[in-house]
Amino acid sequence: MTWKNVRLVFLREVRDQLRDRRTLFMIAILPLLLYPALGIGMLQMTMLFSEQPRTVVILGADSLPEPELIKGEHFAERWFSSPQIADKLIVITDRAADASAQETAGDAAGPSNADSASMSAKLLSSARSLREKYLHLQQLEQFELAELMQKHHLDPNRKDDAAAKQTISHFAVSDEIRQTRQEFSLLFAESQIQVLILVPEGFKRQIQSINRGLADGSLQIEKTPQPLRPIVLQNSADEKSSIAYHRVQDVMLTWERELLADRLSQAGLPATLHTPVNVQTVDLAQEDQIAANLWSKLFPALMIIMAVTGAFYPAIDLGAGEKERGTMETLLISPATRTEIVLGKFFTVFVFSVSTALLNLCCLGLTGKYMVSMTGGGAFSQIGDVALPSGSSIVWLLILLIPLATLFSALCLALATFARSSKEGQYYLTPLLMVSVGMTMFCLSPAVEIKPFYSIMPVMGIALLLKGLLLDPTSAELTWYALPVLFTSFAYGLLALWWAIEQFNSEEVLFREAERFELGLWLKHLLRDKEATPSFSEAGFCFVLIMMLQFGAFKFLGDAFQHATAETRDVLMLRMLIIQQLVIIGSPAAFMGLILTKSFRQTFRVNIPNPWMIGAAVVLPFALNPLAIELSARLNWFFPPLPEGAKEALGAMSAASTPMWLALLAFAVTPALCEEIAFRGFILSGFNRTGRTGLAIALSSLTFGLMHMIPQQVFNAMLLGLVLGLLTVRSGSILPAMIFHFLFNGLEVVKSRYGEAIASSPSSALFVTSAEKGLRYTGLTLFLSGLIATLILKRLLFTASANSVADAFADDVAGKTPDLMTPSVTQ
């Protein structure tokens, strides 16, 4: 590979993209125009936007005490936090003065006034019928309640029975009440009243008398009658009503406070009587912190979305577009190697991804700053002048953008190369965007912070770190996170780049013709052209199927579990595990093997292995178990805590209520059979068809890990999957892997049950210690098992794979018949 060719390809592609009007528009012009245009749009919207006033009807307004709640057709402005809101609520009352005024106005003035008068008359009449309905309903309910209380021998005055009363009133309602309630609600919905306030008669008088009584000291608390309460009717499911209600609530609260203040002052009591604690809150947020908070929400999301978009369109043009226009073949026959071509194209996509992201961030930042400084008042008034992120934050942003753009550029290029045409390529954008936006959304939620585990996740690590650093660019803790985040992100980027190069090296991908797809034809092909072992994509599909079934079974298993009693729970859990293994993991793989392959035996490697392989499979679990336990104990801090369900399952493993044989069956026997059939059988055989055993083992252990869902187990299972895959490939039989799997899991079950006993026996002190979370091994055990494991694994690694019938046949099918290949080698 020479960099000269990479540079040549790169320069040509960049020039080509810069000459393309569409790309330029997407990448440069759009962001420059988009944000100012959005700003203008927002300004216009705020100017044109006016909220429809909502109608509040008050019946019995004459009984409202001083100070004046209503002024004209609105609530008095003084009850609102900002006076403009008063116009948003129109108040219609049945006050005698108003009613007469309306009548005269209706007679004298034009039709519009008459309209409004008749309108309010209508509203008032429906308000009255609502009041009647309400009172009727109250009566009914009280009557029924009294009946029920009598029936259940409850005393309404006794405290214990209050709760019972509530239950009764909640559950046992007669049809009549239910119907009345329905009618009532319907009537309210039809009345066009958003909030109805019913003021009881004599409310004003009662308030005044209490005030007077307090002032002259004649008030006798035990003699005061049940206080009258105004009733506010609203419908929280109706947005209009709900908005109006919240405003009315605020008004009533302020008004009530004023009433209280009046009452206190009349009685000569201090105004602070009702607020003995009266906390004072001090907000220490600085202006730049508020701004940083804003940027930390906006920038990571925008950076990710724009890095994808910026990479995607050029990638489509450079990959699928070039195939479509026939220039791909021209390029492939030039002396530039595939790697050089891919790198040249990759750097082009990378440049566009980075520049799109930066341009968008700049434009958003500047437009946002300008908009906020212009708006001044309103919701933004607390922010004041929004400072742009500090220099160090911007440096961090640039550093983090590089691995992000690397990942997306390589990913997009691989997808674009895979696509047959630009049109097909466009279809891949939506899923890619959805996944990245989903990850970003998760990161945006305020509770999510960067943790060791998140730091190694693709995209999420970067988003969370950037979010943290925009808030506090000097945080030392976050700076430490930069190491794993950058390292893993670059690793993901390189992996994606490797995939893109693979795509370019595959002639099936480069010369895929856009042939017509027919489902029937394809199914026929699947069943007709069966081969001894499954294909790569069939193996992939098997994994997807297992994951889907697992997802679908979650609810089913959860439901069954919910209904179990505490005693049967553990046994049920184990049974469920067995069923899950058999139905979700074992059967699909076995079934696919039967239908889609010619040779069940070769697919699942049903062979008698070499005796020393069996020996290795017996010894290895005992050597690896201490190492695995130690490793996961050491790495415990790294992973998020175990979910409840997993803890329960682990509890069931050692619970005394479950028989030992059942625990062994659920945790050791069925997994050893089912998981091996699926992952070392069908899936490994399928992946092995690429002819690269190492890759096949790695992929099968990756799928094996992912199937375990919980991060800790994913990690452990992946490592064990490598050993299991190696055993299977080297022995040419699935048996050693099954033995290993059974012994490894069985050991865990035995340990969880008899761990205490083993640890307490004096002879074992040399090898195990009892720790808080179960058995731990001593350094001596670890050393010995490490030694044994290394020796066996080393021997396994350096033996040749058993050239089973399956492999030989696979080679033949792939066309690598030895007699035809050798001449080219000898030349």
Added chain:
Amino acid sequence: MIHVENLTKRFADLRQGSVLALDHVSFDVRPGEIFGLLGPNGAGKTTCLRILSTVLKPTGGKALIAGYNVAADPAKVRSVIGFMSANTGLYDRMTAWEMVEYFGRLYGLPEDKLQPRLEEIFQMLQMNEIRDVLGGKMSTGMKQKVSIARTIVHDPPVLIFDEPTSGLDVLVARAVLKTIHTLRDQGKCIIFSTHIMREVEKLCDRVAIIYKGRILANASVNELEQLYHEPDMEELFFELISRHEAQLAAERV
């Protein structure tokens, strides 16, 4: 110069399962010779030439070009061949000059030799007036000229033309054939595929008739006529194909 022996290529096909696109194909081409590959559409011509140009890998057999194996040494092979087909497109947003210059650089021509070479080719193919025309704005004839210029920019000893005249009008096709003839006279080793009998008669020193992935005959045009006592190339072609079909049918029974 080109040595092909038992070349075999198998594709997976949705409709027919596995398809044998090339079935033990063998032939040789010497320098200063135009070798014609004559066959109907889908006979395996393009597959064969794509293997020779290293974009496809053979399933079996071997092919040597100037002593380099196409499967083992693709980079070396690519540097000694010039390949042109109906599928090798031009970049729409590049001028004729830029296009040929770009490929000259990819072939590793040093800058001081590249410019004179470009002038020479543009002179030879009479394309000085389209120097600064973008690929997207060119007519088919212009495009074909640029493609030829790209193919020969590094002066390769072996030239592979895969149906270079398909879709061209008579005038342009004639010009292309003439250029190929000139190149032969310069001592190039040329392999040329087509489904047009006339072109073979006019141009090729030797011809192989390929059908369903197999070579049915491989000789000079005159030899073929004598061998099968059929002076008309077209008749001869049909004769061979129907004979092969009959043979296949017999095998099937």
